Amino acid sequence: MKFRSLLAFSILSFGFSSLVAADEFTTKQIEQVKQVREAALESDLSWQLLSSLTTEVGPRLPGTENDKKAVAWAQDKFKKLGFDKVWIEEATFPEWRRYHESAKIILPSEQPLHLTALGNSVSTPKDGLTGEIVLFETLDELIAAPANSLKGKIAFINYRMNRHVDGNGYGPAVRARNSGAVEAAKKGAIAYMMRSVSTSHHRFAHTGGSHYKEGVTKIPSTAVANPDADQLARLVDAGHKVKVALNIQTEDLGQGTSYNVIGEFTGTQFPEQYVLIGGHLDSWDLGTGALDDGAGVALTMAAAKHIADVKRPKRSIRVVLFAAEELGLWGAKAYFEKHKNDLGNIVAAAESDFGADVVYGFESRVNAASLPAVREIAKQLAPLNVTYIGKNSANGGPDLIPLKNATSAPQLAPLNVTYIGKNSANGGPDLIPLKNATSAPIFALHQDGTDYFDYHHTADDTLDKVDPAKLKQNTAAYAVFALMAADAKTKLSGK
Amino acid sequence: MKFRSLLAFSILSFGFSSLVAADEFTTKQIEQVKQVREAALESDLSWQLLSSLTTEVGPRLPGTENDKKAVAWAQDKFKKLGFDKVWIEEATFPEWRRYHESAKIILPSEQPLHLTALGNSVSTPKDGLTGEIVLFETLDELIAAPANSLKGKIAFINYRMNRHVDGNGYGPAVRARNSGAVEAAKKGAIAYMMRSVSTSHHRFAHTGGSHYKEGVTKIPSTAVANPDADQLARLVDAGHKVKVALNIQTEDLGQGTSYNVIGEFTGTQFPEQYVLIGGHLDSWDLGTGALDDGAGVALTMAAAKHIADVKRPKRSIRVVLFAAEELGLWGAKAYFEKHKNDLGNIVAAAESDFGADVVYGFESRVNAASLPAVREIAKQLAPLNVTYIGKNSANGGPDLIPLKNATSAPQLAPLNVTYIGKNSANGGPDLIPLKNATSAPIFALHQDGTDYFDYHHTADDTLDKVDPAKLKQNTAAYAVFALMAADAKTKLSGK
Ligand SMILES: [Zn+2]
Ligand SMILES: [Zn+2]
Ligand SMILES: [Zn+2]
Ligand SMILES: [Zn+2]
Numbered sequence: 001m002k003f004r005s006l007l008a009f010s011i012l013s014f015g016f017s018s019l020v021a022a023d024e025f026t027t028k029q030i031e032q033v034k035q036v037r038e039a040a041l042e043s044d045l046s047w048q049l050l051s052s053l054t055t056e057v058g059p060r061l062p063g064t065e066n067d068k069k070a071v072a073w074a075q076d077k078f079k080k081l082g083f084d085k086v087w088i089e090e091a092t093f094p095e096w097r098r099y100h101e102s103a104k105i106i107l108p109s110e111q112p113l114h115l116t117a118l119g120n121s122v123s124t125p126k127d128g129l130t131g132e133i134v135l136f137e138t139l140d141e142l143i144a145a146p147a148n149s150l151k152g153k154i155a156f157i158n159y160r161m162n163r164h165v166d167g168n169g170y171g172p173a174v175r176a177r178n179s180g181a182v183e184a185a186k187k188g189a190i191a192y193m194m195r196s197v198s199t200s201h202h203r204f205a206h207t208g209g210s211h212y213k214e215g216v217t218k219i220p221s222t223a224v225a226n227p228d229a230d231q232l233a234r235l236v237d238a239g240h241k242v243k244v245a246l247n248i249q250t251e252d253l254g255q256g257t258s259y260n261v262i263g264e265f266t267g268t269q270f271p272e273q274y275v276l277i278g279g280h281l282d283s284w285d286l287g288t289g290a291l292d293d294g295a296g297v298a299l300t301m302a303a304a305k306h307i308a309d310v311k312r313p314k315r316s317i318r319v320v321l322f323a324a325e326e327l328g329l330w331g332a333k334a335y336f337e338k339h340k341n342d343l344g345n346i347v348a349a350a351e352s353d354f355g356a357d358v359v360y361g362f363e364s365r366v367n368a369a370s371l372p373a374v375r376e377i378a379k380q381l382a383p384l385n386v387t388y389i390g391k392n393s394a395n396g397g398p399d400l401i402p403l404k405n406a407t408s409a410p411q412l413a414p415l416n417v418t419y420i421g422k423n424s425a426n427g428g429p430d431l432i433p434l435k436n437a438t439s440a441p442i443f444a445l446h447q448d449g450t451d452y453f454d455y456h457h458t459a460d461d462t463l464d465k466v467d468p469a470k471l472k473q474n475t476a477a478y479a480v481f482a483l484m485a486a487d488a489k490t491k492l493s494g495k
Numbered sequence: 496m497k498f499r500s501l502l503a504f505s506i507l508s509f510g511f512s513s514l515v516a517a518d519e520f521t522t523k524q525i526e527q528v529k530q531v532r533e534a535a536l537e538s539d540l541s542w543q544l545l546s547s548l549t550t551e552v553g554p555r556l557p558g559t560e561n562d563k564k565a566v567a568w569a570q571d572k573f574k575k576l577g578f579d580k581v582w583i584e585e586a587t588f589p590e591w592r593r594y595h596e597s598a599k600i601i602l603p604s605e606q607p608l609h610l611t612a613l614g615n616s617v618s619t620p621k622d623g624l625t626g627e628i629v630l631f632e633t634l635d636e637l638i639a640a641p642a643n644s645l646k647g648k649i650a651f652i653n654y655r656m657n658r659h660v661d662g663n664g665y666g667p668a669v670r671a672r673n674s675g676a677v678e679a680a681k682k683g684a685i686a687y688m689m690r691s692v693s694t695s696h697h698r699f700a701h702t703g704g705s706h707y708k709e710g711v712t713k714i715p716s717t718a719v720a721n722p723d724a725d726q727l728a729r730l731v732d733a734g735h736k737v738k739v740a741l742n743i744q745t746e747d748l749g750q751g752t753s754y755n756v757i758g759e760f761t762g763t764q765f766p767e768q769y770v771l772i773g774g775h776l777d778s779w780d781l782g783t784g785a786l787d788d789g790a791g792v793a794l795t796m797a798a799a800k801h802i803a804d805v806k807r808p809k810r811s812i813r814v815v816l817f818a819a820e821e822l823g824l825w826g827a828k829a830y831f832e833k834h835k836n837d838l839g840n841i842v843a844a845a846e847s848d849f850g851a852d853v854v855y856g857f858e859s860r861v862n863a864a865s866l867p868a869v870r871e872i873a874k875q876l877a878p879l880n881v882t883y884i885g886k887n888s889a890n891g892g893p894d895l896i897p898l899k900n901a902t903s904a905p906q907l908a909p910l911n912v913t914y915i916g917k918n919s920a921n922g923g924p925d926l927i928p929l930k931n932a933t934s935a936p937i938f939a940l941h942q943d944g945t946d947y948f949d950y951h952h953t954a955d956d957t958l959d960k961v962d963p964a965k966l967k968q969n970t971a972a973y974a975v976f977a978l979m980a981a982d983a984k985t986k987l988s989g990k
Contacts, residue, residue: 052733
């Protein structure tokens with residue numbers, strides 16, 4: 001999955017261009033794809049957009065002044081880039097703010113704790129609260145604790161997230177974020193702390209959505225940085241009574257409003273049909289949302305522009321920058337609800353929302369009749385070191401397809417690449433409503449997520465964490481994918 | 496400088512033990528050195544001490560409750576380890592506290608800034624202050640600014656520290672920390688900010704000593720994390736007026752008192768003569784002082800213990816844990832002042848205060864008559880992958896000895912190691928008063944400092960940043976050095 005010598009690959013593949021003629025694309029179309037790919041690999045447009053968004057706007061918590069600035073920023077950039085249509089669509093969401101957070105160990109010795117409130121957390125009393133921590137390894141261990149056993153205490157779950165290229169350690173770790181506070185409150189806890197859902201060994205606490213339950217007392221819900229979680233665990237191991245002071249001030253502001261920002265280059269033959277690419281415009285408030293998801297915003301905007309610089313394809317290219325993803329996919333829900341009667345116009349959909357490391361895999365979820373075109377797209381992604389991930393079933397579910405199934409992916413052989421058994425493509429979080437609503441053709445351009453959770457949802461998610469060369473590769477991959485999906489002879493369809 | 500296969504080296508060298516007979520050490524003594532070296536490489540004593548100090552005490556700013564706990568901790572550990580003598584010696588220093596620090600960009604958009612007060616900084620007004628930043632690349636550029644040109648502004652120096660194995664990027668960068676606030680105030684600035692003296696690309700602001708000057712207005716003196724410095728620079732580059740709000744609350748508490756903590760194993764033939772090893776017990780308040788300088792404390796304590804487990808050498812081994820180093824070498828000044836009439840009893844001195852990465856070089860500053868013993872010590876450090884750094888002059892000054900001088904270091908040839916032109920050994924910051932006061936034999940066990948300034952003086956200086964295997968190598972190197980210096984036939988002397 002290393003990103004090496006892209007240019008060499010591209011030049012090499014160029015020599016064989018006349019050999020890749022296929023029913024779905026003319027030789028001329030393939031030449032145009034290559035032209036777009038080369039332009040995207042050379043251009044720093046996606047970097048310029050990302051730098052501007054994360055620097056001049058900065059953090060973009062839904063409903064804040066900066067969120068409004070981001071909406072204006074996106075419209076302005078779409079227009080300046082020459083998109084044929086630019087518009088916004090309203091989305092509402094439960095608005096929440098973080099005002100203050102501080103914490104320290106007060107026994108056995110005073111030490112600062114690097115801690116953050118989880119999204120949606122209630123406040124502590126104004127002067128904070130103090131309590132002894134009770135350590136659990138897992139959410140299940142907390143759930144199994146005796147009734148009332150946490151009365152006056154602070155529950156602390158020290159579950160460690162695993163590092164993996166596809167981020168599969170995130171889901172299991174997020175369980176404790178979603179319902180830890182509820183389960184702790186049921187046992188009488190006055191506050192909830194968890195080890196960050198993060199692979200970082202730096203002192204950054206990781207925020208993210210959390211939830212309360214009707215009828216269960218709402219207690220402050222927080223995460224500590226991993227070195228601080230280690231410190232708490234060592235103190236408990238050494239037999240100390242560990243007492244912590246915590247002050248969290250947040251506010252639930254009721255229903256807020258923001259906007260999906262949409263830019264489109266209009267197709268020449270079937271303008272109502274469109275390829276949907278995009279990311280989410282909002283971010284958490286701690287960092288500047290460079291990896292999550294400034295990168296997705298910037299690279300999909302740039303990819304569309306690189307296509308339009310060469311041609312308007314048969315079908316439209318629509319870049320959707322979703323609102324309020326972090327608070328619960330609110331922009332995506334609004335988008336797919338609003339467009340529910342014409343989702344059949346979507347010929348391909350892919351969201352970039354997994355950082356900015358290289359795209360290493362390309363996966364589809366389409367009707368069998370669309371597979372020849374998909375394989376042609378995969379061939380044009382191969383020079384970017386993107387592997388085509390064949391699969392037999394669109395409903396692969398959460399389990400890995402065993403490597404023994406590799407033989408059922410014969411199309412891989414000519415590309416000389418390794419078959420990677422994977423989950424079914426789901427196209428990014430904002431496409432979940434789409435996947436649930438329709439049999440739309442969804443694609444995943446899998447990014448290497450090995451380091452993503454070192455930064456994701458922390459103060460450390462800043463521009464310097466993005467490698468400009470990798471961002472270019474991402475942009476090129478999206479440009480190739482979107483152009484070909486929009487320009488194929490056959491309209492791609494879902495299954 | 497990689498730390499590889501120490502055990503293999505040790506076993507290999509063991510086979511040649513009968514060949515290293517030399518006038519300074521008997522074969523039996525050399526066997527004891529090897530025994531100590533092996534024990535130190537296998538033991539986790541230094542790790543246990545470091546874990547306990549950084550976890551159970553935590554940050555140790557001079558004069559705080561935790562500083563007192565550290566003094567008690569060190570005496571207790573010395574006693575439990577069976578040191579023959581354990582005592583404390585008073586040191587006074589200017590006591591300072593950090594109570595609150597927060598900062599944000601308010602124009603062109605609101606964004607948090609990760610910032611810390613430099614040591615000794617005065618407070619802002621209680622409600623903070625706001626001002627436009629004026630960016631300078633270097634301290635010299637600030638000094639060259641016109642009179643009054645910073646009236647009402649916040650001066651910001653964006654000098655980038657270079658990464659280097661011997662940390663030579665630190666000194667030039669520290670210039671702006673030492674006198675930036677003074678120079679800014681002279682031009683009318685209301686506050687001073689600087690890029691962190693740090694090689695980290697994470698959002699940790701770096702603290703450290705700073706100074707004011709009689710007759711120049713004291714303005715708040717701060718450093719921002721490097722990603723935040725980049726953000727400010729990008730905003731300035733983009734042509735924005737960049738306004739920042741800053742709130743720093745600190746306190747100058749006048750003269751404080753702390754203690755050097757000293758443990759000694761008494762020599763059998765010349766008990767009044769001693770090898771001095773140690774580190775500083777205090778730390779900055781942001782992290783837990785694991786690399787700076789918990790490691791030096793723990794590994795020198797453990798090294799002495801490993802020696803004593805095998806034998807009491809001819810001369811004493813004294814471990815000095817200096818007080819209040821961070822605020823200006825106050826413990827060291829007190830120690831060398833108190834012992835100024837018997838500094839001649841010091842047969843070798845070396846402080847470990849550069850993190851816990853591998854010791855790669857061994858350097859002396861001794862009388863020519865002492866060199867045969869030094870070379871024998873170097874031979875016993877070689878199995879730890881420690882290079883003997885020969886030099887011609889004790890007064891090498893700050894400049895590197897050019898590699899062309901390598902030919903004047905013939906003793907390196909038989910060890911088959913690379914000659915590294917270096918500064919004269921100075922033995923660590925706490926030995927500066929010693930170096931100034933006397934011609935004592937000073938040694939440097941150079942540690943690889945490539946990553947040291949990623950953590951040093953930040954909140955991220957925590958236990959997890961220490962590699963247990965490297966800490967063992969350090970401990971073994973100090974044990975070998977201290978044992979041999981204490982047990983040599985000839986008393987080592989300075990030049
Ligand atoms: Zn996201
Ligand atoms: Zn997110
Ligand atoms: Zn130090
Ligand atoms: Zn220091």
